[in-house]
Amino acid sequence: xxxxxxxxxxxxxxxxxxxxxxxxxxxxxxxxxxxxxxxxxxxxxxxxxxxxxxxxxxxxxxxxxxxxxxxxxxxxxxxxxxxxxxxxxxxxxxxxxxxxxxxxxxxxxxxxxxxxxxxxxxxxxxxxxxxxxxxxxxxxxxxxxxxxxxxxxxxxxxxxxxxxxxxxxxxxxxxxxxxxxxxxxxxxxxxxxxxxxxxxxxxxxxxxxxxxxxxxxxxxxxxxxxxxxxxxxxxxxxxxxxxxxxxxxxxxxxxxxxxxxxxxxxxxxxxxxxxxxxxxxxxxxxxxxxxxxxxxxxxxxxxxxxxxxxxxxxxxxxxxxxxxxxxxxxxxxxxxxxxxxxxxxxxxxxxxxxxxxxxxxxxxxxxxxxxxxxxxxxxxxxxxxxxxxxxxxxxxxxxxxxxxxxx
Numbered sequence: 001x002x003x004x005x006x007x008x009x010x011x012x013x014x015x016x017x018x019x020x021x022x023x024x025x026x027x028x029x030x031x032x033x034x035x036x037x038x039x040x041x042x043x044x045x046x047x048x049x050x051x052x053x054x055x056x057x058x059x060x061x062x063x064x065x066x067x068x069x070x071x072x073x074x075x076x077x078x079x080x081x082x083x084x085x086x087x088x089x090x091x092x093x094x095x096x097x098x099x100x101x102x103x104x105x106x107x108x109x110x111x112x113x114x115x116x117x118x119x120x121x122x123x124x125x126x127x128x129x130x131x132x133x134x135x136x137x138x139x140x141x142x143x144x145x146x147x148x149x150x151x152x153x154x155x156x157x158x159x160x161x162x163x164x165x166x167x168x169x170x171x172x173x174x175x176x177x178x179x180x181x182x183x184x185x186x187x188x189x190x191x192x193x194x195x196x197x198x199x200x201x202x203x204x205x206x207x208x209x210x211x212x213x214x215x216x217x218x219x220x221x222x223x224x225x226x227x228x229x230x231x232x233x234x235x236x237x238x239x240x241x242x243x244x245x246x247x248x249x250x251x252x253x254x255x256x257x258x259x260x261x262x263x264x265x266x267x268x269x270x271x272x273x274x275x276x277x278x279x280x281x282x283x284x285x286x287x288x289x290x291x292x293x294x295x296x297x298x299x300x301x302x303x304x305x306x307x308x309x310x311x312x313x314x315x316x317x318x319x320x321x322x323x324x325x326x327x328x329x330x331x332x333x334x335x336x337x338x339x340x341x342x343x344x345x346x347x348x349x350x351x352x353x354x355x356x357x358x359x360x361x362x363x364x365x366x367x368x369x370x371x372x373x374x375x376x377x378x379x380x381x382x383x384x385x386x387x388x389x390x391x392x393x394x395x396x397x398x399x400x401x402x403x404x405x406x407x
Contacts (some may be wrong), residue, residue, distance in 0.1 A: 016051035017058060020044050021108060021115065027101070029122045031372050032130045032153035038367070041101055048104060063381060064327055069099045072320035076279060079313040083278020092279055098367065102374040107112055109382030119379055125371070127167030128186040129153075131193035134160065138196050143329045145239065149198055154368065158340050158361055161199040162369035165357060166350040166376055168194050173346035178391045198243050201360035209353030216336065253295050258303050258360060260294035261286075265307035275314040280289045282312050293385060305358035308365065321364065325351050328377055335384040342390030347380035357371060 027040035051057040073096050080092040108115045134152040137143045143150050154160040171187035194202060209227075214221050233244065246252050250259065267289045268277060277285050286299055302308040309317045328351055335344035354363060354373060363369045383393060 011190060012098045014051060014057045016047050018054055020047035020051055024048060024104060025118060025122060028119055029126050030373055031126055031368055034368050037371055044104060045097065045100055058107065060070050060103065061110050063106055065324060065377065066087060066103060068320045068323035068327060069102060072317055073099060075316035075320060076313050080279050081281045082275045083281055085278065085281055098370060100319045101371055102378050105375055105378035106382055109378060113386060116382055120393060123167060124171065124186055127164060127190045131164060131190045134193045146198060150196060157197055157199060159366055159368050161194060161197040162363045162366055163372055164190055164194045164371055165205055165353055168206060169349040169353050170376065172210065173213060173349055174342055174390055177342040178394055183394065195240065200243065200247050201357045205353040205357030210350035210357040212352040213349050214230045215343065217396055217397055253285040257295040261299060261302045262307060263291060263306060264289040265302040265304065265311050268311040273315060276310065276312045282308065301362040303361055305362055305364045309360045331381055331384055339389045340383050342405060343380050343383040350376055
C-alpha cells in the first residue's frame with residue numbers, strides 16, 4: 001500500500017508532495033540524529049518549494065506564531081551583521097531554514113489532517129526507541145554515573161534529555177486522558193530514562209510542566225502530588241538522590257559555574273543591550289567578563305536561554321522568545337476545556353517544561369530541541385484548530401500503524 005493510501009490522501013497525490021511529505025515525516029522520526037533530521041528537513045523544503053511554487057499543488061498557511069519566529073530571525077540576522085566579529089554571519093541563514101519546520105508542519109497538518117496521526121506516533125516511536133537505547137547504555141554498558149552519562153542516539157546527554165522531555169510530558173498527559181497500555185508503556189519507558197540521564201534542569205522542567213497543568217485542571221491533586229513526590233525522593237536510589245540534592249549546593253562546581261556565567265552574562269548585556277555581541281561570539285568574549293573563581297575559562301554558552309539570547313542576539317531576540325511562548329500558551333488556553341483539551345494541556349506542559357529547563361541550559365539553541373519544539377507546536381496548533389478529541393487522533397494512529405483495534 002502506498003504512503004498516500006496509508007495516510008488517507010486522495011488518489012493521485014502529486015509526486016512532489018509525496019516526496020516533501022515523506023521527507024518531513026522522516027525528519028520527525030530521525031530527530032535523535034541531527035545530521036539525518038537536518039538533511040530530511042532540507043529535502044522537505046526543496047520538494048515543497050517545487051510543489052508550492054512550480055506546480056502550485058499546495059497553498060501556504062498563516063499562523064500568529066510566525067510573527068515571533070520572524071522577529072527572532074530578524075534579530076538574529078541583524079545581530080550577526082552588526083557584530084564586530086561576524087564569524088557566524090553566513091550561518092545565520094540556517095536559523096530561517098530551521099524555523100520553516102513550523103509553517104511546513106502546520107501546512108501539512110491543515111491540508112492533510114490524518115498526517116497528524118502519523119506525526120504523533122513518529123514522535124512517540126522516536127522517543128521510545130531513543131529511550132530504550134538509553135536504557136541499554138545504562139544497564140548494559142554500565143553508563144550510570146556523572147562521568148559516563150547516557151546519550152541515547154544523540155551525541156550529548158543534554159540533547160538527549162532535551163528530546164525526551166517534551167515526549168515524556170506529551171505521553172503522560174495523553175495517557176492521563178486516554179488510559180491505554182500503548183500510551184502508558186512508552187510514557188513509562190521515556191520518563192524512567194529521563195530520570196536516569198541525571199539532568200537536573202530537565203527534571204525541574206518536567207516537574208514544573210506537570211504542576212502547571214495540575215494547577216489549572218485539578219489543583220486539589222497538588223496536595224497529593226507533593227507528599228507523593230517527597231515519598232519518591234526519600235526512597236529513590238542514592239546516586240539519583242545525591243544528584244537531586246546537589247541542586248541546592250551553591251558551592252558545587254557546576255552550580256557555581258552557572259552562577260558565575262549568569263553574572264558574566266549580566267555584565268555582557270549591560271555593555272551590549274540592543275544587538276548583543278553577535279551569534280557565536282559569547283564563547284569568545286566570556287573570558288573577558290568571567291570572575292576569577294569561575295570553574296571554567298571557556299564555555300560554549302551561558303547555560304540560560306534568556307541571558308544567552310540577550311547577550312548574544314540582543315533584547316529583540318528575548319522579546320521574540322517570550323512572544324513565541326506566550327502566544328503558544330494562549331492557543332493552549334483557548335482549547336483548555338475543549339474537545340482537544342488533552343493536546344492543549346500537553347502543549348502547555350511542553351512549553352512550560354522547556355522554558356523552565358531553559359533557565360539552566362540553552363536548550364533553545366540546541367538544534368534538535370528547537371526542531372522538536374517547533375514540530376510539536378505545529379501539531380498541537382493543528383489539533384486545537386480542528387478541535388479533534390485526543391482519543392481520535394491517537395486511536396487512528398494506533399489502529400493504522402500498530403495494527404490495534406479501535407478502543
